[in-house]
Amino acid sequence: MPISTALPRLLPLAALAVAALGVIACQSSTPAPADAPPAAPTPPVAPAAPKAGVTKSSFGTLADGTAVDVYTLTNAHGVEMRATNYGAIIVSLKVPDKTGALGDVVLGYNKVDDYVKDSPYFGAIVGRYGNRIGGARFTLDGKTYQLTANDGVNTLHGGLKGFDKLLWTATPVTRPDGAALQLSLTSKDGDEGYPGTLQLTVTYTLTDANALVIDYLAKTDKATPVNVTSHSYFNLAGEGVGTIDGHVMQIHADKYTPVAKGLIPTGELASVEGTPLDFRTPTAIGARIASTHPQMVLGGGYDHNWVTNWPAGMAADKLAPVLRVTEPTTGRTLEVESTEPGVQFYTGNFLDGHLVGKSNRPYVKRGAFCVETQHFPDSPNQPNFPSTIVKPGADYQSRTVFRFGVDK
Numbered sequence: 001m002p003i004s005t006a007l008p009r010l011l012p013l014a015a016l017a018v019a020a021l022g023v024i025a026c027q028s029s030t031p032a033p034a035d036a037p038p039a040a041p042t043p044p045v046a047p048a049a050p051k052a053g054v055t056k057s058s059f060g061t062l063a064d065g066t067a068v069d070v071y072t073l074t075n076a077h078g079v080e081m082r083a084t085n086y087g088a089i090i091v092s093l094k095v096p097d098k099t100g101a102l103g104d105v106v107l108g109y110n111k112v113d114d115y116v117k118d119s120p121y122f123g124a125i126v127g128r129y130g131n132r133i134g135g136a137r138f139t140l141d142g143k144t145y146q147l148t149a150n151d152g153v154n155t156l157h158g159g160l161k162g163f164d165k166l167l168w169t170a171t172p173v174t175r176p177d178g179a180a181l182q183l184s185l186t187s188k189d190g191d192e193g194y195p196g197t198l199q200l201t202v203t204y205t206l207t208d209a210n211a212l213v214i215d216y217l218a219k220t221d222k223a224t225p226v227n228v229t230s231h232s233y234f235n236l237a238g239e240g241v242g243t244i245d246g247h248v249m250q251i252h253a254d255k256y257t258p259v260a261k262g263l264i265p266t267g268e269l270a271s272v273e274g275t276p277l278d279f280r281t282p283t284a285i286g287a288r289i290a291s292t293h294p295q296m297v298l299g300g301g302y303d304h305n306w307v308t309n310w311p312a313g314m315a316a317d318k319l320a321p322v323l324r325v326t327e328p329t330t331g332r333t334l335e336v337e338s339t340e341p342g343v344q345f346y347t348g349n350f351l352d353g354h355l356v357g358k359s360n361r362p363y364v365k366r367g368a369f370c371v372e373t374q375h376f377p378d379s380p381n382q383p384n385f386p387s388t389i390v391k392p393g394a395d396y397q398s399r400t401v402f403r404f405g406v407d408k
């Protein structure tokens with residue numbers, strides 16, 4: 001059965017308006033009112049609890065000499081995330097394990113150079129169209145658009161110079177729920193073949209409840225496909241620590257979109273029942289990853305789009321539970337919720353150990369997994385999939401929440 005093509009992308013505007021009100025939040029403190037009595041001497045204090053906020057430092061320079069920054073977001077519990085204005089890349093994310101020890105759970109590098117040289121989208125925001133568009137072309141309102149082919153004959157993650165390779169404008173902002181960084185860019189009409197000038201703002205909020213909230217807001221001046229997502233590579237045991245085979249995954253999806261050669265969807269929504277893609281009950285990622293099921297062979301492991309079960313009666317602009325993954329040795333857990341109808345669960349099948357990460361460890365095959373909440377791949381060519389076309393005057397809005405915790 002075709003599912004609705006009219007899933008709106010609307011979020012309550014209030015939440016995003018808070019982000020748009022952006023004011024610098026760099027470790028600010030409230031000034032004393034002018035008529036306040038002189039302050040009493042401050043007694044010595046115990047070593048300070050981590051101070052929530054945002055700080056900025058250098059992340060190196062691009063070949064043309066442009067300086068690149070990295071912003072450190074800290075929450076009230078010392079959970080820390082660093083993100084750079086190059087590609088809006090999340091370069092590190094330190095969350096507690098069951099003993100309270102912080103560990104960095106995303107793959108990445110220490111300086112911008114390494115991202116420019118060789119990165120399979122580590123931590124980046126990918127777009128204008130995350131994942132693939134078959135034949136690198138689509139037809140909209142009677143006109144065929146030729147996109148840049150960068151994955152055989154197909155286009156992947158925005159083309160040769162997608163959003164992961166652009167310099168964004170970064171602004172720390174205050175939000176009631178935590179430390180936040182707003183990143184914006186303008187993608188010109190015709191960039192990589194896409195029509196319309198697109199203005200995109202992505203806001204990362206690290207909440208005091210140990211969640212990373214990613215808000216997306218885009219406007220266009222011509223109809224264009226938009227499908228923007230976050231491409232972090234997670235390993236809850238720690239970046240560079242072995243494979244993710246032992247992580248236990250539950251995906252709240254009865255269906256997925258099977259692919260043909262080149263990982264382009266066939267257009268069907270197929271049941272996961274009886275396949276290695278059935279994660280409706282928690283299952284080790286590695287348990288069936290080497291299966292000879294044709295879909296697993298085509299993907300070289302998991303590299304598919306699951307169709308999130310939309311809770312009955314829930315509006316399309318609300319957050320639906322997407323998945324929950326746990327890492328038994330550290331107890332770390334990750335729960336993902338999203339307003340997006342699908343999720344690309346990719347198990348780092350293309351990693352092969354040649355990339356050496358920020359703590360000098362090789363990133364081995366299946367050393368991480370990605371959770372790319374999204375509209376379905378190749379939607380502009382798939383009439384049965386929810387539409388990804390954004391029109392002037394109707395903004396693109398999307399939210400995904402990555403909630404970190406521990407199972408003790």
Ligand code: GLA
Binds near residue numbers: 120131156
């Ligand atoms: C996505 C794709 C994969 C691969 C990675 C990046 O997850 O679906 O096939 O391209 O990004 O290497």
